Amino acid sequence: xxxxxxxxxxxxxxxxxxxxxxxxxxxxxxxxxxxxxxxxxxxxxxxxxxxxxxxxxxxxxxxxxxxxxxxxxxxxxxxxxxxxxxxxxxxxxxxxxxxxxxxxxxxxxxxxxxxxxxxxxxxxxxxxxxxxxxxxxxxxxxxxxxxxxxxxxxxxxxxxxxxxxxxxxxxxxxxxxxxxxxxxxxxxxxxxxxxxxxxxxxxxxxxxxxxxxxxxxxxxxxxxxxxxxxxxxxxxxxxxxxxxxxxxxxxxxxxxxxxxxxxxxxxxxxxxxxxxxxxxxxxxxxxxxxxxxxxxxxxxxxxxxxxxxxxxxxxxxxxxxxxxxxxxxxxxxxxxxxxxxxxxxxxxxxxxxxxxxxxxxxxxxxxxxxxxxxxxxxxxxxxxxxxxxxxxxxxxxxxxxxxxxxxxxxxxxxxxxxxxxxxxxxxxxxxxxxxxxxxxxxxxxxxxxxxxxxxxxxxxxxxxxxxxxxxxxxxxxxxxxxxxxxxxxxxxxxxxxxxxxxxxxxxxxxxxxxxxxxxxxxxxxxxxxxxxxxxxxxxxxxxxxxxxxxxxxxxxxxxxxxxxxxxxxxxxxxxxxxxxxxxxxxxxxxxxxxxxxxxxxxxxxxxxxxxxxxxxxxxxxxxxxxxxxxxxxxxxxxx
Numbered sequence: 001x002x003x004x005x006x007x008x009x010x011x012x013x014x015x016x017x018x019x020x021x022x023x024x025x026x027x028x029x030x031x032x033x034x035x036x037x038x039x040x041x042x043x044x045x046x047x048x049x050x051x052x053x054x055x056x057x058x059x060x061x062x063x064x065x066x067x068x069x070x071x072x073x074x075x076x077x078x079x080x081x082x083x084x085x086x087x088x089x090x091x092x093x094x095x096x097x098x099x100x101x102x103x104x105x106x107x108x109x110x111x112x113x114x115x116x117x118x119x120x121x122x123x124x125x126x127x128x129x130x131x132x133x134x135x136x137x138x139x140x141x142x143x144x145x146x147x148x149x150x151x152x153x154x155x156x157x158x159x160x161x162x163x164x165x166x167x168x169x170x171x172x173x174x175x176x177x178x179x180x181x182x183x184x185x186x187x188x189x190x191x192x193x194x195x196x197x198x199x200x201x202x203x204x205x206x207x208x209x210x211x212x213x214x215x216x217x218x219x220x221x222x223x224x225x226x227x228x229x230x231x232x233x234x235x236x237x238x239x240x241x242x243x244x245x246x247x248x249x250x251x252x253x254x255x256x257x258x259x260x261x262x263x264x265x266x267x268x269x270x271x272x273x274x275x276x277x278x279x280x281x282x283x284x285x286x287x288x289x290x291x292x293x294x295x296x297x298x299x300x301x302x303x304x305x306x307x308x309x310x311x312x313x314x315x316x317x318x319x320x321x322x323x324x325x326x327x328x329x330x331x332x333x334x335x336x337x338x339x340x341x342x343x344x345x346x347x348x349x350x351x352x353x354x355x356x357x358x359x360x361x362x363x364x365x366x367x368x369x370x371x372x373x374x375x376x377x378x379x380x381x382x383x384x385x386x387x388x389x390x391x392x393x394x395x396x397x398x399x400x401x402x403x404x405x406x407x408x409x410x411x412x413x414x415x416x417x418x419x420x421x422x423x424x425x426x427x428x429x430x431x432x433x434x435x436x437x438x439x440x441x442x443x444x445x446x447x448x449x450x451x452x453x454x455x456x457x458x459x460x461x462x463x464x465x466x467x468x469x470x471x472x473x474x475x476x477x478x479x480x481x482x483x484x485x486x487x488x489x490x491x492x493x494x495x496x497x498x499x500x501x502x503x504x505x506x507x508x509x510x511x512x513x514x515x516x517x518x519x520x521x522x523x524x525x526x527x528x529x530x531x532x533x534x535x536x537x538x539x540x541x542x543x544x545x546x547x548x549x550x551x552x553x554x555x556x557x558x559x560x561x562x563x564x565x566x567x568x569x570x571x572x573x574x575x576x577x578x579x580x581x582x583x584x585x586x587x588x589x590x591x592x593x594x595x596x597x598x599x600x601x602x603x604x605x606x607x608x609x610x611x612x613x614x615x616x617x618x619x620x621x622x623x624x625x626x627x628x629x630x631x632x633x634x635x636x637x638x639x
Contacts (some may be wrong), residue, residue, distance in 0.1 A: 003114070006114060007105075007108075010104060010114075010118045010121075011101055014097075014100055014101060014104065014118075014121060014122060014125055015097055015101070016095065016096050016592075017122070017125070017126060017386075017390060018093070018100060018125045018126065019093075019097070020220070020390075020394075021126060021390050021393050021394045022093050022096070022134060022135070022393075022397055023093075024397055024398060025086075025089040025090070025134070025135050025397060025400065026086040026087075026090050026093075026402075027086060027090075027401075028086070028089055028135065028400055028401055028402070029085050029401070029403070030083075030085045030088075030137060030352070031136070031138075031400070031403045031406055032138075032403045032404070032426050032427050032430060033138075033281065033403065033406075033407075033423050034063065034136075034138035035116025035136075035138050037053070037063060038062070038063050038137065038138040038140075039083075039088065039137055039138070039347075040083050040085075041047060041061075041282060042280075042553065043551060043553040044056040044057070044060075044553070045057075045062075045071065045074045045075055045078060045221065045553075046083060047078070047079050047553045047584070048075060048078045048079035049075055049079040050078065050184075051074055052552055052553075054075070054282050056071075056451040057071030057072055057075065059235040061240045061241075061243065062460070063138065063525070063588030064180070064240070064241055064339070064340075065141075065183060065240060065241065065612055066183075066236055066237065066240045067141050067145075067180060067181055067183065068180055069144065069177055069180040069181040070141040070144055070145075070180075070181050070182065073140055073181075074090075074140060075424075077091055077111075085137065088137045089135065089137060090135075090217065090417055091140075092134050092135070092137065092139070092143055093134060093139055094147075095140075095143035095144055095147055096125065096130075096133070096143050097133045098126075099125075099143060099146045099147055099150060099523060100121050100122075100124055100125035100149055100600050102147070102150040102151070102154065103117075103119070103120065103121045103124055103150060103354065104117050104118055104120070104121035105154075106150060106153055106154050107120055107121070107358075109154075110157055110195070110199045110200060111199040113362070113365075114253075116361040116362055116365055117361075119357075119361045119382050119386075120354065120358055120490075122351070122359075122386045123357050123360075123385070123386065123389060124357060126386060126389045126390045126393050126578040127273075127276065127389055127393065128276035128279055128389065128392045128393045128396040129269075129272055129273065129276050129279060129346045129349045129353065129391075130346075130349070130350055130353075131279070131346070131393055131396040131397050131400070132281065132345070132347045133350040134397075135346045135400040136347070136400065136492075137283070141181055142181040142182065142347055142350045143187060143350075144181040144182070145178050145179075145181035145184065145185055146179055146184035146350060146351055147178075147181075148174050148175070148178030149178050149185055149188060149351060151174045151178075151189060151197070152171055152174040152175045153191070153192070155167065155170045155171045155174055156171050156192055156195070157195075159171055159201070160200055160202065161603060163426060168222075171226070172225055172226065172229070175203040175226055175229055177190060177235040178230055179230075183233045183234070183236070183332070184332050184333055184348075184351075185233075185351075185491050186230040186233050186234050186245075186332055187328045187329050187331060187332060188226070189223045189226040189227050190324075190328050191325055191328065191329065192223060192226070192274050193219060193220070193223070193322065193372040194320070194324055194328075194563075196219050196377035197317060197320060197321060197323075198317035198318055198320070198321045198331075199318070201317075202215075202255055203215050203216060203219070205524075210610075227622065234332075235511065238337070238468040239507060241339055253285070253338050253395045255290050255300060257286075257291070257338075258335050258336055258338055258406050259336065260286070260289050260290055260295045261286065261289075261343055261344075261597040262334040262335050262336055263295050263298050263299045263302070264290055264295060264298055265330075265334055265343065265344040266298070266302055266327070266330065266333060266334065267298035267301065267302065268344060269330070269344065269348075269349055269352075269353075270356070272346070272349075273349075273353060273356055276389075276392055276396075277392075278413035278414070279346050279396055279413060280346075280409065280410040280413040280414050280417070281347065281406055281407070281409075281410050281420070282342055282345075282410055282414075282417060282420055282423075282447070283342055283343045283344050283414060283417075283421045284341070284342070284343065284414060284416055284417050284418065284419060285341055285342065286343060287316075293635065305323065306323065306327075309323045309324075309383045315361070316362075316366065318358055318359060318363075319359060320362075321355070321358065321602070322355040322356060322357075322358040322359035322362075323355060323356075323359065324355070325352065325354065325358070326352050326353070326355035326356050329349060329351050329352035329355070329477065330352045331638040333345070333348045334348075334565075336614050341419060341617070343441070352374040354377060357477060359500065361461070364378065364381075365378065366380075390549045391421055394520075398601060402427070403423065403424070403426075403427035403430075404424055404427045404428065405426035407420045407421075407423045408424060412528070416447050416453070418443075418444040418445075418447040418448040418451050419444070421440045421441070421443045421444035421447070421454075422440065422441060422444040422451065422453055422454045422457060423453070423455060424440050425437040425438070425439075425441040425444065426457055428440060429457065429460065429461055429464075434461050434465060437457075437461050438458065438461055441455075441457050441458045441461070441469075442454075442458070443452045450481050451481075452482045452485055452488065453478070453622055454476040455474045455475070455481070455488075456474070456475060456487060456488045456491060457475035458471075458474040458483065458492045459471040459472070459473075459475040459478070459488070459492070460491060460492055461493070463491070463494060463495050463498065466498075468495045468496075468498050468499045468582075469499075471491075471492075471495045472492055472495045472496070475488045475489075475491055475492035475495065479492075484515050484520055485596060486511075486512040486513075486515040486516040486522070487512075489508050489511050489512040489515065490508065490509060490512040490519070490521060490522050490525060491514065492508050492512045493506070493507075493508030493509045493522075493525060493526075493529075494525060494602060495506040496508060497525070497528070497529055497533065500533070502529050502533030502534055503532070505525075505526075505529045506526055506529045506530070506533075506534075509522045509523075509525050509526035509529065510526065513533065514524075516572055518550055519550075519553060520546075520547040520550035520551040520557075521547075523543045523544070523547035523550070524543070524544065524554065524556065524557050524560070526543045527540040527541070527542075527543035527544040527547065527557070527561070528540070528560060530543060531560065531563075531564045531567070534554065537564050537567060537568050540560075540561075541561055541564055541565065542562050544557050544558075544559070544560060544561035545566070548561070553584050554584075555581045555585040555591075556579070556581075558577045558580045558581035558584070559577070559581045559588070559591050559594070560580065561574075561577050561588065562574040562575070562576075562577030562581065562591075562594065562595075562598075563594060565577065566594070566597075566598050566601075571598045571599075571601050572590070572602070573603050574594075575595055575598050575599065575600050576600075578592075578594060578595035579595070583594070586619045588618070588627040589614075589615050589618040589619040589620070589623075590620065592612070592614040593611070593612070593613040593615045593626075593630070594612045595607075595611040596608045596609075596611035596612045596615065596630075596633075599611060600637070605637050608637060609637050609638060611636055612630050612633055612634050612637075613634065615629060615630055616631070616634075
């Protein structure tokens with residue numbers, strides 16, 4: 001078979017295999033864990049392509065990071081597909097397929113080893129540890145940044161062959177775009193140095209060379225602009241994560257614990273590469289540091305592997321490249337600088353595992369080549385590995401069908417997972433199964449009594465049930481743990497509001513805004529308290545205006561400001577706000593109803609009829625009595 005035909009065969013095979021294994025994601029939902037904040041309930045993203053939204057992703061942290069390119073990709077999805085989650089999943093899958101094929105083509109180009117490159121790409125595309133990066137809509141940053149990572153390497157290979165300023169500038173541009181998709185790529189310049197060693201062989205290491213550093217310095221020097229980009233991205237990332245509170249408090253997780261967890265994580269990831277079982281969306285951080293003998297054992301094993309790799313590195317050059325690719329690419333997310341509460345994450349292996357896949361492919365080929373029947377065994381062995389991984393990956397993908405299934409699986413795969421209990425509780429809350437939600441929140445608190453989010457979520461359930469005093473107690477517990485928990489302060493205000501204690505509600509909304517002046521929801525809620533509770537309409541209108549300044553897509557805010565303006569007799573201004581709310585959400589029946597009343601008050605009969613008819617179009621069937629009244633009103637106006 002000619003090389004071109006083989007290439008087409010492998011590309012087709014990889015594409016079909018990945019589609020078969022992952023296609024089920026097209027029927028999956030958004031999950032409550034991050035997808036809401038990243039896409040479905042983030043009005044700056046879900047509203048689609050607007051100048052304001054594009055400006056927002058470049059000027060704001062999104063999900064605790066500055067990655068505007070990822071934000072833009074989500075905005076474009078929403079513009080094209082709305083909030084149809086299947087399409088969002090499909091775009092992630094397309095990126096994953098593109099990454100798999102690119103990896104195959106790049107390795108084939110650099111090494112000339114066709115089938116080994118194909119094996120690495122197949123394992124990359126079908127390994128269960130990579131499911132999280134593909135099936136989680138919020139992890140678009142993984143698959144998108146990896147696309148630019150691989151394009152950067154491809155451009156670098158071209159630059160090594162052709163040179164030229166244009167070729168180099170393309171490398172810089174693609175790397176910058178990759179960093180704007182996910183800052184984890186900061187170690188890419190080091191990966192390029194590894195590729196210089198093997199397989200590009202740009203470092204002279206023969207015995208005749210007296211001063212090997214003279215070949216090494218130019219390779220570092222040519223990458224200085226890339227190192228500068230990495231440094232800038234690291235500084236921006238640390239600044240943003242510190243500003244949004246994503247960095248864990250050093251006192252809460254001492255450096256010794258973080259180092260210990262990093263050592264264990266390096267070893268655990270390798271274990272999961274060979275035995276990808278009990279994978280979970282969240283791995284809780286150990287409450288107690290692992291036994292010293294366990295940490296020391298893993299550290300010694302990692303050190304031994306490193307020494308062996310270095311010793312054998314001249315003969316088997318792929319060993320240092322693969323091993324240090326793995327160690328280096330994981331370094332930004334290994335937990336020395338702790339972001340979030342997780343001890344590790346499967347998504348972090350998406351790029352780093354490639355180094356280990358290379359070692360396995362080339363190492364197995366070299367080992368079996370020494371055996372008489374090695375070549376005969378290699379083919380069925382490789383196919384069996386790929387088949388087993390495909391089956392395991394298909395099963396792992398199915399765990400992401402919905403939030404309840406996802407976190408139920410996480411609870412079966414891990415111990416003491418209070419975050420999974422809390423997240424499943426929120427999923428139950430979303431579908432109105434309040435007793436199950438309460439049970440899960442309480443289990444989360446049994447594991448970690450200092451987990452303020454669970455207290456806050458318990459309070460929300462009790463508010464839904466009308467138990468406002470109990471809800472206030474839960475919000476107070478959350479605030480005892482974290483007095484700056486502005487969402488809990490705001491939610492306590494909601495409980496006071498429902499009790500009719502408007503002064504206390506306004507006080508809490510004000511406190512929430514003192515903690516977070518950009519909290520548009522608190523302005524909206526305080527506006528409601530001023531308007532409905534205290535009848536201070538001017539103050540309410542001012543607060544609605546501030547919320548709209550912070551969030552120009554806040555349809556509810558336009559509706560309530562319109563209502564308040566109408567209460568003051570300013571129907572023309574009220575109708576303008578109703579029109580704006582309709583522009584944002586054309587299927588909101590209450591806006592049409594209130595607009596019809598305002599138009600009727602101004603004698604604009606035709607506009608009132610039109611608005612009443614729009615209400616009938618979008619009103620849910622459970623509002624039958626109101627629908628009948630509107631029909632009668634239309635008849636009266638048409639007479």
